[in-house]
Amino acid sequence: MDFLNTIEHNPFSQWVTNSPSVWAFPMFLFLHTTGMSIVAGGSAIIDLVLLGMWPKQPIKPLERLYPAIWVGFWINAITGTVLLCADATAKLGSLDFYLKMGFVFAGVYVLHTMRKTVFADPLLDQGPVSRNAKLWAWASLICWFGAITAGRLLAYVGPVKGAPGANT
Amino acid sequence: MNLAHIHLLVNHFPTIGTIIALGLFLVALVSNSVDLKRASLVVFFIISLITIPTYMSGNAAEEMLRGRQGVSTTAIEAHRNAAQLAVLFMELTGVVSWLGLWRFRRHSNFGRATLPAVLLLSVITMGVVGYAANLGGGIRHPEIEGSGIVAAKRTPATAQQKPAAAKELEPGGIGDYVTGEKWMWPTCETLHFVGLSLLMGVVLLIDMRMLGVVKNVSFAALHRLLPWAVLGFGINVMTGMLFFAGRSAQYTTNSVFQWKMALVILAGVNALYFTMLDETWTLKAGDDAPVMAKVMASSALFLWIAILYCGSMLPFLGGSF
Numbered sequence: 119m120d121f122l123n124t125i126e127h128n129p130f131s132q133w134v135t136n137s138p139s140v141w142a143f144p145m146f147l148f149l150h151t152t153g154m155s156i157v158a159g160g161s162a163i164i165d166l167v168l169l170g171m172w173p174k175q176p177i178k179p180l181e182r183l184y185p186a187i188w189v190g191f192w193i194n195a196i197t198g199t200v201l202l203c204a205d206a207t208a209k210l211g212s213l214d215f216y217l218k219m220g221f222v223f224a225g226v227y228v229l230h231t232m233r234k235t236v237f238a239d240p241l242l243d244q245g246p247v248s249r250n251a252k253l254w255a256w257a258s259l260i261c262w263f264g265a266i267t268a269g270r271l272l273a274y275v276g277p278v279k280g281a282p283g284a285n286t
Numbered sequence: 287m288n289l290a291h292i293h294l295l296v297n298h299f300p301t302i303g304t305i306i307a308l309g310l311f312l313v314a315l316v317s318n319s320v321d322l323k324r325a326s327l328v329v330f331f332i333i334s335l336i337t338i339p340t341y342m343s344g345n346a347a348e349e350m351l352r353g354r355q356g357v358s359t360t361a362i363e364a365h366r367n368a369a370q371l372a373v374l375f376m377e378l379t380g381v382v383s384w385l386g387l388w389r390f391r392r393h394s395n396f397g398r399a400t401l402p403a404v405l406l407l408s409v410i411t412m413g414v415v416g417y418a419a420n421l422g423g424g425i426r427h428p429e430i431e432g433s434g435i436v437a438a439k440r441t442p443a444t445a446q447q448k449p450a451a452a453k454e455l456e457p458g459g460i461g462d463y464v465t466g467e468k469w470m471w472p473t474c475e476t477l478h479f480v481g482l483s484l485l486m487g488v489v490l491l492i493d494m495r496m497l498g499v500v501k502n503v504s505f506a507a508l509h510r511l512l513p514w515a516v517l518g519f520g521i522n523v524m525t526g527m528l529f530f531a532g533r534s535a536q537y538t539t540n541s542v543f544q545w546k547m548a549l550v551i552l553a554g555v556n557a558l559y560f561t562m563l564d565e566t567w568t569l570k571a572g573d574d575a576p577v578m579a580k581v582m583a584s585s586a587l588f589l590w591i592a593i594l595y596c597g598s599m600l601p602f603l604g605g606s607f
Contacts, residue, residue: 140602148598152591154479159487166514175507176571182500186490263480270476 122206134204143204150197154269156190158262161229168236168247168255177247181237184229191226212276218268225261228254289346289538296340300376301419303333304412311408315401323401324390327383328558330408334380335554338523339547341373342530344422346538351425361425367459368418373527375411381520382407387562388512464532471532474525481525482594484518489586492560496575496583505569512561519554542603546596553589556582 125131134142160183167177202209209215236242236251307329314322348366351357386400464470488511494500495508530537537543559582560566566579575583 140599144599144602148595151479151482151598152594155483155486155594156490158480158483159485160490161487162484163487163491163511163514166511171514172507172510175504175510176502179500179502179571180491182494183491186494262483266479266483267476270479271472273475274472 122210125203126206128203130200131204131206134200143201146197146200149193150201153190153193153197154266157187157194157225158266160187160190161225161258161262164232165255165258168232168251170247170252176243178237178243181233184233187229208277209272212272214268214271214275218265218272221261221264221268225258225265228258228261232258288350289343289544290350293340293343293347296336296343297419297422299336300333300340300372300415303329303336304376304379304408304415307333308408308412311405315405320390323396324387324562327386327404328562330383330404331380331387331558332555334376334383335551337373337376337380338550341369341527342534342537342543342547344369345530345534349535349538357425361421363459365418365421365425368414368421370459370527370531372411372415372418375407375414377520377523379404379407379411381516384516384557384561385513387558388509388516391562391567392506392509459531460528461531461534464528470528474528477521478525478529481518481521485515485522486518486590486594488512488515488518489590493583493587496566496579498574501574502571504571504573505566505575507571509560509567512557515557519557537600540600542596542599546593546600549589549593549596553586553593556586556589560586 126135134146137143164180164183166172167175167180232251232254236248236254239248239251242251307326310322310329311326313319314326344366348362351362352359382400382403386396386404389395389397389400464474488508491500491511492508495503495505565576569575569579
């Protein structure tokens with residue numbers, strides 16, 4: 119706990135938490151939301167296409183979405199770390215936080231595996247999407263939906279500092 | 287100018303606009319004119335966008351009128367509840383109209399169910415919107431007061447009553463449910479983020495295609511994904527309406543929220559470009575997109591990130607929550 123308190127009370131974390139500047143907490147939150155929409159949105163499009171929402175069209179070109187998704191991921195890794203440091207004792211004391219991180223790591227693993235297996239498959243676009251690829255797509259959808267849900271619930275469950283609607 | 291002024295400026299658009307669009311649509315059906323059908327669907331879609339700020343500015347007007355001399359609280363609440371229903375039907379009409387435009391672009395026909403559905407929904411919408419407008423007119427027009435609701439609870443005339451403070455207002459109707467059920471707000475927030483992600487995924491892909499990053503895809507293929515973006519947009523409009531119904535005061539007093547709504551309308555109009563125009567439709571895999579398509583795609587991404595920025599800044603720049 120002392121360690122978490124030290125992180126939470128270092129000058130940068132204090133600036134993030136307490137500064138009235140729009141460049142402090144608000145900007146990190148905005149960037150985190152933007153990164154989330156790029157990662158979850160980009161992944162969802164790939165998943166929906168693999169699940170047959172884009173029949174008779176080549177799927178391989180969608181691999182070009184991966185760099186954008188990784189940019190979104192790294193935005194979130196950085197801003198997420200900053201937001202975590204600013205509220206370390208509450209977040210790391212919340213089971214929901216670990217659930218969220220579980221979904222995020224699983225989602226990243228699924229994305230990575232899909233690229234290595236589905237997109238690297240020379241038979242992709244030569245016939246119907248394989249059953250395995252569809253299972254990965256479902257797993258990806260579940261992971262990112264779970265990450266979004268657990269992320270939003272962080273404001274409402276566990277040690278909460280106060281959130282809109284939480285006390286109503 | 288405040289939001290009550292804006293409500294006075296735009297509150298006739300849903301009523302008059304629906305009548306005009308329905309008239310145009312009926313003429314199109316009778317004359318079997320494809321161009322008129324498409325035009326009326328565009329009008330329905332645009333009216334459904336304008337209805338969003340009309341409804342939201344109405345809540346601001348409510349806050350300013352409540353408690354004033356000679357203003358009926360019951361009439362305001364009846365108007366608001368009718369308006370909530372009217373918004374629901376208006377947005378449904380807008381979405382089905384958009385689907386008609388989308389389908390026509392793909393298949394050169396509207397499909398068997400789309401036009402009858404638009405006709406049915408628009409007739410219902412006209413009735414509900416007209417009813418809401420009639421109740422709204424009764425709030426400050428005692429000369430048209432008939433019986434029942436409008437006359438029921440006119441506030442006693444006391445000298446120069448102040449409008450009630452926004453925070454003292456009761457949400458009423460569905461708003462009570464949104465704030466009264468503990469799980470409702472977090473659920474709506476989660477769905478709002480899911481809708482945002484769906485929308486952003488499609489916008490991102492279209493932007494990357496138009497700017498040449500994902501060049502080996504025809505626009506016709508991307509066009510197929512547009513309903514997912516509209517589904518995301520629809521989820522966000524509906525959950526956004528629920529937030530608003532629950533805690534309207536914190537939004538109506540927030541200038542960032544007003545910017546957000548203005549940007550949403552622009553983004554909706556931007557979506558029409560990719561839904562129905564020829565310029566992008568003819569793009570084959572490997573083709574370079576025209577300059578206009580690049581500008582529209584970039585502006586779509588800019589608009590949605592700006593909307594996201596405004597949404598994120600609601601508690602910080604505008605003081606919501």
